[in-house]
Amino acid sequence: MDSFELNKIVLALLLTVLLVIGINGLASTIFVEEEPGTNAFPIETEVEEVATIVEEAAPEGPPLAELLALASVEKGLSVFKKCKICHTVDNGGKNMIGPNLWDIVGRSKGSVDGFSYSDAMKETGGDWTYEDLDGFLKKPGDFLAKTKMKFAGLKKPADRAAVISLMRSFSDAPVDLPAVAAPEMDAPETEVPVENSEEVSEEVSEEVPEE
Ligand code: HEC
Incomplete structure (x- = not known):
């Protein structure tokens, strides 16, 4: 096998690899584009089914x-x-x-x-x-x-x-809405310590672009 022939083989291999990558790339582009369309329906039904199950399991629901x-x-x-x-x-x-x-x-x-x-x-x-x-x-x-x-x-x-x-x-004097029960509060531990909240606000203000 002379070097010219070897070169041809290497070139052919290279082209094949490129071609495969190209097809893959193309295929994945098409696939990605089609994905939302093909999946939209099944996802929706699933969500609806789950909602029905939830409703059946807890007929009371939110007050x-x-x-x-x-x-x-x-x-x-x-x-x-x-x-x-x-x-x-x-x-x-x-x-x-x-x-x-x-x-x-x-x-x-x-x-x-x-x-x-x-x-x-x-x-x-x-x-x-x-x-x-x-x-x-x-x-x-x-x-x-x-x-x-x-x-x-x-x-x-x-x-x-x-x-x-x-x-x-539809009234000149709408009746007050019923009061919503206050959510149960956790211990005051959940409050952000003053130190931290200052740091956070500093960071945030640094990120705001100046005009
Ligand atoms: C097919 C016609 C029809 C439809 C549709 C309908 N209603 Fe009625 N509604 C009536 C009738 C007839 C009465 C009287 C009932 C009676 O005397 O037993 C009434 C009574 C009522 C009353 C009591 C009124 C009063 O003066 O005490 C309310 C409130 C009411 N309807 C709300 C609604 C709402 C809200 C909807 C839609 C979600 C609705 N209705 C749909 C025919 C209808």
């Missing part, structure tokens, strides 16, 4: 007061789309299939003039507390047998909290 405190108007409006076909919410709004819901939180049950409530609603008595609204909206027929409100209910506690929080705002 209503907490959910109400976290509820967003945006979500409330989206849930309320289901109610709009039967209810108005503006002050003095007309009754439709269901009664007007202005000022519903704290209002006495079945009390809108000119709306013909079911006997069940007329007889139940009391005011609409947050708890009662939550119970009613979960499954109207369970909360109040023979209610005229033909609505399956809102299964998700967060959906109910969002819509209740929204209804609360």
Whole structure:
């Protein structure tokens, strides 16, 4: 074998190696690009399954007061789309299939003039507390047998909290939200010693770019 032939072999090997690296590089680029697309669906279902399991395992979930405190108007409006076909919410709004819901939180049950409530609603008595609204909206027929409100209910506690929080705002004087139980505090050890916190703030201020 002369050196020219050897050179050719070495060159061929080198090219092969380069080619393999190139293909690998290319393949991994394609793979990485496709990854989010192909995985998005399975991940989502998994998360949903886990959420269902969690909900089933702990049907209680976070207390209503907490959910109400976290509820967003945006979500409330989206849930309320289901109610709009039967209810108005503006002050003095007309009754439709269901009664007007202005000022519903704290209002006495079945009390809108000119709306013909079911006997069940007329007889139940009391005011609409947050708890009662939550119970009613979960499954109207369970909360109040023979209610005229033909609505399956809102299964998700967060959906109910969002819509209740929204209804609360339809009032000139919204009823106070229920107090959220304070989280249990640990021993004061968790407080950052003054010395350290000074160091931290110094470090942070050094990092801030000067303008
Ligand atoms: C298919 C029509 C319909 C839908 C949808 C509907 N409701 Fe009702 N709702 C009614 C009727 C009818 C009543 C009266 C019930 C009765 O008299 O038993 C009522 C009663 C109520 C009451 C009690 C009102 C009062 O004056 O005591 C509240 C609160 C309420 N609905 C909230 C909601 C919310 C919130 C939604 C959406 C998540 C909703 N409803 C969806 C028809 C509906």
